[in-house]
Amino acid sequence: MVTLDSILLFVLFFLPYLVTSHNNNFYGLCLSNESDNQPHHNIVHAVGSKNYQSILESSIHNARFNNSNVPKPYYIIVPQNKEQVRGAMICCKKLGFESRIRSGGHDYEGLSFISYKPYCLIDLSSLRKIDIDVQEKTAWVEAGATIGELYYNIGNKSNTLGFPAGTCPSVGVGGHISGGGQGRKHHLRRLMRKKFPELKLKSKDCEEMSWINSTIRIDSYRKDSRIEDLLERNKEKRLTFYKTKSDYVTKALSEKALQGLWNVFKSTGDGLVILTPHGGRMSEILEDAIPFPHRKGVLYNLQYFALWHHPNQTAEKIKFDWVNGVYDYMGKFVSNPRTAYLNTRDLELGRTLIGNEKYSETKSWGEMYFKGNFEKLARVKYSVDPTNYFRNEQSIPPLAP
Numbered sequence: 138m139v140t141l142d143s144i145l146l147f148v149l150f151f152l153p154y155l156v157t158s159h160n161n162n163f164y165g166l167c168l169s170n171e172s173d174n175q176p177h178h179n180i181v182h183a184v185g186s187k188n189y190q191s192i193l194e195s196s197i198h199n200a201r202f203n204n205s206n207v208p209k210p211y212y213i214i215v216p217q218n219k220e221q222v223r224g225a226m227i228c229c230k231k232l233g234f235e236s237r238i239r240s241g242g243h244d245y246e247g248l249s250f251i252s253y254k255p256y257c258l259i260d261l262s263s264l265r266k267i268d269i270d271v272q273e274k275t276a277w278v279e280a281g282a283t284i285g286e287l288y289y290n291i292g293n294k295s296n297t298l299g300f301p302a303g304t305c306p307s308v309g310v311g312g313h314i315s316g317g318g319q320g321r322k323h324h325l326r327r328l329m330r331k332k333f334p335e336l337k338l339k340s341k342d343c344e345e346m347s348w349i350n351s352t353i354r355i356d357s358y359r360k361d362s363r364i365e366d367l368l369e370r371n372k373e374k375r376l377t378f379y380k381t382k383s384d385y386v387t388k389a390l391s392e393k394a395l396q397g398l399w400n401v402f403k404s405t406g407d408g409l410v411i412l413t414p415h416g417g418r419m420s421e422i423l424e425d426a427i428p429f430p431h432r433k434g435v436l437y438n439l440q441y442f443a444l445w446h447h448p449n450q451t452a453e454k455i456k457f458d459w460v461n462g463v464y465d466y467m468g469k470f471v472s473n474p475r476t477a478y479l480n481t482r483d484l485e486l487g488r489t490l491i492g493n494e495k496y497s498e499t500k501s502w503g504e505m506y507f508k509g510n511f512e513k514l515a516r517v518k519y520s521v522d523p524t525n526y527f528r529n530e531q532s533i534p535p536l537a538p
């Protein structure tokens with residue numbers, strides 16, 4: 138009889154051999170057959186190879202996921218063109234690996250570079266071509282570009298065009314836009330005068346600047362920052378650890394509710410609560426028009442964000458307790474049913490582990506992110522990926538008709 142122990146022993150014993158033979162497969166048979174005929178050295182980096190660690194870490198922004206306990210990919214593949222993306226996916230699947238796709242690497246739970254089964258990491262950071270058509274007011278952007286690179290390119294071509302995306306320039310276009318992508322496009326003074334006249338904001342309290350300069354200022358809050366700073370992919374790579382959760386507010390919070398929030402803030406540690414206004418054009422789009430469903434009726438998105446700099450369990454516990462304390466307190470004031478923003482990924486809402494979980498097991502957290510669109514997305518998923526190869530711990534499961 139084959140026991141689990143003997144299978145494990147077999148796997149451990151043969152692992153080095155499997156890695157070497159897979160490596161040959163990748164170079165020799167698989168990638169060259171499945172993609173173009175260009176040389177593939179520098180594209181496939183097997184675990185233990187010279188550049189493996191630096192490439193792996195190049196886009197890990199949350200230090201919570203940069204330690205020896207976190208699973209690592211067997212291969213990192215850095216495609217230089219779309220044919221190689223295709224080849225890499227086919228190879229990984231053929232060789233029995235799962236795949237993880239990484240653009241900017243900002244996923245709050247590290248899902249773009251972590252899997253608990255043997256896996257390849259397909260890192261899109263070399264695919265960052267950006268074409269701006271000023272006449273048409275459109276841009277074609279490859280998924281591995283960052284939003285900072287996009288801002289920079291728009292700013293270089295036009296003084297009047299802009300693109301309202303996130304505040305942190307090193308966030309990847311691939312993850313940011315596919316997850317919703319909320320950003321700024323404010324005419325602050327006019328808005329403040331209309332909505333909050335009691336604050337008496339005057340011109341002299343404001344500093345006029347171009348959109349491109351405002352993108353740099355909001356990121357660094359420094360007067361001496363340069364437009365080129367937007368191109369730094371790893372700028373904020375310090376030893377920063379963080380955890381977030383999110384909510385949507387559909388009914389204005391009372392003063393009493395805010396006072397209570399302030400008390401939770403003071404009593405349980407520290408962190409940030411970020412309010413991102415919705416409405417305007419966002420609420421004109423119907424809830425089921427595209428996957429992002431947080432539309433009409435949403436006043437603003439709330440993000441509870443805790444950050445720490447020293448890796449120890451006590452610090453982590455305090456910060457997690459703070460985020461969870463604020464989240465628990467806010468439960469009665471936010472949207473009902475409770476919802477969440479996909480880009481504020483939160484595995485505490487639920488996750489899949491094996492990959493063949495039933496749709497019904499994923500509904501509770503899936504509908505928080507996608508509301509009624511979740512079922513539709515699961516049916517589309519079945520039609521394009523019935524075996525659920527493209528997955529992570531919070532991906533959309535296939536739902537058969």
Ligand SMILES: Cc1cc2nc3c(=O)[nH]c(=O)nc-3n(C[C@H](O)[C@H](O)[C@H](O)COP(=O)(O)OP(=O)(O)OC[C@H]3O[C@@H](n4cnc5c(N)ncnc54)[C@H](O)[C@@H]3O)c2cc1C
Binds near residue numbers: 238249280312
């Ligand atoms: C410091 C910081 C600041 C942030 N600021 C904002 C903000 O202002 N506004 C906002 O809305 N969000 C913000 N976010 C959240 C951010 O938008 C999300 O984390 C987003 O998913 C990051 O995209 P990425 O490409 O950098 O991440 P990745 O980790 O590379 O990807 C995120 C997810 O998308 C998948 N993915 C990425 N590329 C592809 C692709 N080409 N094809 C298929 N799947 C893909 C990954 O597998 C992963 O599941 C911020 C996050 C951080 C850490």
